[in-house]
Amino acid sequence: MSVFFLEYFYTMQPLYIYNTLTRSKEVFEPINPPYVGLYVCGPTVYSDVHLGNCRTFISFDLIYRYLRHLGYKVRYVRNITDAGHLEGDRDEGDDKFAKKARLEQLEPMEIVQKYTVGFRNIMARFNTVPPSIEPTATGHISEQIEMIKEIMANGFAYEKEGTVYFDVEKYSKDYNYGQLTNRKLEELLEGTRELHGQDEKKGRLDFALWIKAKPETLMQWPSPWGKGFPGWHIECSAMSRKYLGDTFDIHGGGMDLQATHHTNEIAQSKGCYHAEPVKYWMHTNMLTVNGARMSKSAGNGFLPQELFTGNHPLLEKGYSPMAVRFFMMQTHYRSTLDFSNEALQASEKGFERLMQGWRTLQTLEPASTSDENIAAIQEACYAAMNDDFNSPILVAQLFDAVRIINSANDKKLKVTAADIQLLKDLYQHFVFDVLGLATEEESGKTSEALAEVMNMILEMRHKAKLEKNFALSDQIRDQLLAAGIQVKDSKEGSTWKLN
Numbered sequence: 001m002s003v004f005f006l007e008y009f010y011t012m013q014p015l016y017i018y019n020t021l022t023r024s025k026e027v028f029e030p031i032n033p034p035y036v037g038l039y040v041c042g043p044t045v046y047s048d049v050h051l052g053n054c055r056t057f058i059s060f061d062l063i064y065r066y067l068r069h070l071g072y073k074v075r076y077v078r079n080i081t082d083a084g085h086l087e088g089d090r091d092e093g094d095d096k097f098a099k100k101a102r103l104e105q106l107e108p109m110e111i112v113q114k115y116t117v118g119f120r121n122i123m124a125r126f127n128t129v130p131p132s133i134e135p136t137a138t139g140h141i142s143e144q145i146e147m148i149k150e151i152m153a154n155g156f157a158y159e160k161e162g163t164v165y166f167d168v169e170k171y172s173k174d175y176n177y178g179q180l181t182n183r184k185l186e187e188l189l190e191g192t193r194e195l196h197g198q199d200e201k202k203g204r205l206d207f208a209l210w211i212k213a214k215p216e217t218l219m220q221w222p223s224p225w226g227k228g229f230p231g232w233h234i235e236c237s238a239m240s241r242k243y244l245g246d247t248f249d250i251h252g253g254g255m256d257l258q259a260t261h262h263t264n265e266i267a268q269s270k271g272c273y274h275a276e277p278v279k280y281w282m283h284t285n286m287l288t289v290n291g292a293r294m295s296k297s298a299g300n301g302f303l304p305q306e307l308f309t310g311n312h313p314l315l316e317k318g319y320s321p322m323a324v325r326f327f328m329m330q331t332h333y334r335s336t337l338d339f340s341n342e343a344l345q346a347s348e349k350g351f352e353r354l355m356q357g358w359r360t361l362q363t364l365e366p367a368s369t370s371d372e373n374i375a376a377i378q379e380a381c382y383a384a385m386n387d388d389f390n391s392p393i394l395v396a397q398l399f400d401a402v403r404i405i406n407s408a409n410d411k412k413l414k415v416t417a418a419d420i421q422l423l424k425d426l427y428q429h430f431v432f433d434v435l436g437l438a439t440e441e442e443s444g445k446t447s448e449a450l451a452e453v454m455n456m457i458l459e460m461r462h463k464a465k466l467e468k469n470f471a472l473s474d475q476i477r478d479q480l481l482a483a484g485i486q487v488k489d490s491k492e493g494s495t496w497k498l499n
């Protein structure tokens with residue numbers, strides 16, 4: 001099947017990807033087809049993963065899934081930053097792990113373990129496919145040291161008192177440092193603070209590749225420059241090179257990483273081996289809450305767990321991980337995504353309608369002729385995804401399929417057995433494989449539990465009726481309706497469905 005899709009893709013509709021590097025949509029041509037190298041900057045595991053990061057990883061899960069669906073053999077590398085991330089992006093402030101370790105009175109590696117496990121749990125609940133490799137910064141110290149040595153040998157880095165800095169000014173004589181954000185060196189300089197007397201680095205834009213450890217630093221390693229720890233940016237350059245090669249296909253991450261982290265990654269790689277490290281740079285947009293940027297200080301930053309349980313002042317109720325995933329899929333990854341109770345509730349309803357469509361599809365009776373062109377919907381689904389992974393357009397197409405399913409069920413239009421099969425393929429490919437919706441355990445467990453609770457409630461209502469307590473039986477019916485569950489009474493008994 002995958003060969004079919006690859007051929008289909010080559011002959012029918014090429015895949016277009018928006019490349020941050022060229023600021024345009026380009027036809028996706030992998031360096032070594034059918035292999036694709038994909039690197040995404042992973043979490044810094046010193047606290048619970050926040051929703052903005054989840055959006056990035058869920059977006060790249062969609063991208064990973066679609067590339068695989070097209071038949072590509074993707075090596076997906078997503079790192080775990082477990083050392084060397086200072087609070088400021090530009091080498092200032094405390095080490096995030098050390099600070100948290102002191103706060104929670106734990107070993108830094110206990111912090112790392114705790115939040116790595118938590119992160120993987122959340123990713124699993126969102127039904128994301130684990131990456132092929134999840135390398136850690138602490139597991140690749142020697143690779144980072146080797147890379148720093150090469151950069152120094154090329155003259156693009158210098159050592160000061162046990163700390164090694166990347167020399168941006170020197171690099172800028174040969175290469176365009178601001179290429180990713182399309183900004184000139186002078187503009188970038190204007191945006192950074194003046195150096196003070198006590199600064200060791202030569203230039204304002206210089207950044208640390210290796211940082212000298214203080215005696216009390218908990219995580220430190222020996223190096224040619226004394227004991228220390230790697231800067232944050234070098235780990236991604238070293239690990240992407242190790243697992244994907246000098247130049248690979250796609251590098252992704254949140255938009256907030258463009259200006260510093262990704263800009264520095266490019267400089268490090270080119271400063272080391274003089275080649276463009278990445279062919280396509282992809283960036284996901286930010287997340288807002290009721291129109292305002294999500295942040296802890298604004299009090300509108302809820303965690304994924306709080307979103308699932310509804311345990312947050314801004315949330316009217318909890319939402320299942322699949323409803324949240326579907327909600328995210330209804331916005332393109334390059335647009336801002338705004339969280340509000342209204343939008344989440346609308347998505348929850350839409351998701352249930354999509355799943356109800358799947359259940360109805362299993363009971364459709366075929367006709368000898370068809371009133372609809374299902375193949376055209378399938379083509380439109382591919383067209384949407386081939387246009388820079390446009391999931392909201394894909395979802396709109398799938399709702400068109402739901403409309404057909406419901407009309408066929410109501411005998412308002414006819415579909416053949418072949419079309420019913422095409423509709424089933426459409427669900428299998430796009431709803432389950434590509435959008436990654438409806439994990440069996442997740443929705444299965446929830447619906448099993450709900451079915452049991454509903455049997456119990458309907459039994460109690462039946463008893464109330466037998467005892468002629470109609471006030472109670474009506475009250476149960478009305479309250480269920482208010483909760484979104486419709487009860488239908490007939491001679492055979494009562495049935496229920498989600499509204």
Ligand SMILES: [Zn+2]
Pocket residue numbers: 040041042236261
């Ligand atoms: Zn990175």
